[in-house]
Amino acid sequence: DIQMTQSPSSLSASVGDRVTITCRASQDISNYLAWFQQKPGKAPKSLIYAASSLQDGVPSKFSGSGSGTDFTLTISSLQPEDFATYYCQQYSSYPLTFGGGTKVEIK
């Protein structure tokens, strides 16, 4: 199975900050990488697919990059509605696997 490792597991940031979350795959997954946002008590929301493509309706403050084994999710200017947990996922091979999550909290 492909292991997905996110870092950090949590971070504190202020409104307006630029935030970067890292996701590393245990083997080459090309760009079969997605990012999701989950708020407490809610279903996850799809943000990015193919490492850097925004899902419909997702604001451009979210961006993704990377290929192979190393990927990043960047939020350009953190807003109150962005405080949530973020997950990466690989869909290169079965079983599809998720990272452990990064909780973004208010400083």
Added chain:
Amino acid sequence: EVQLVETGGGLVQPGGSLRLSCAASGFIVTNNYMNWVRQSPGKGLEWVSVIYSGGSTYYADSVKGRFTISRDTSKNTLYLQMNGLRGEDTAVYYCVKSHCTTISCLTFDSWGQGTLVTVSS
């Protein structure tokens, strides 16, 4: 507008069975890859199963042989039949629609609100 509504969760004893349903609207279930993903209380996300538009199915090792994914074209509904339930199957179960891009049809896009399954005596 795409909508996914899961039902069928509840409390079940170890060894018991449950069938989850996911009623879809705004698209045709059989034209897309459809998935089940679960999340144990306070934990991360775990992919459970997928059914292809052509009908092929795949499962996580943790549920293989116990869970069965299926769909009903006339009802535009996805199902997850869960047998031999264990305590570690306790989770919120989400129905997730995938769409096809140039490189893959496993691109998750829309999620249901989830249904809670609790396995306990």
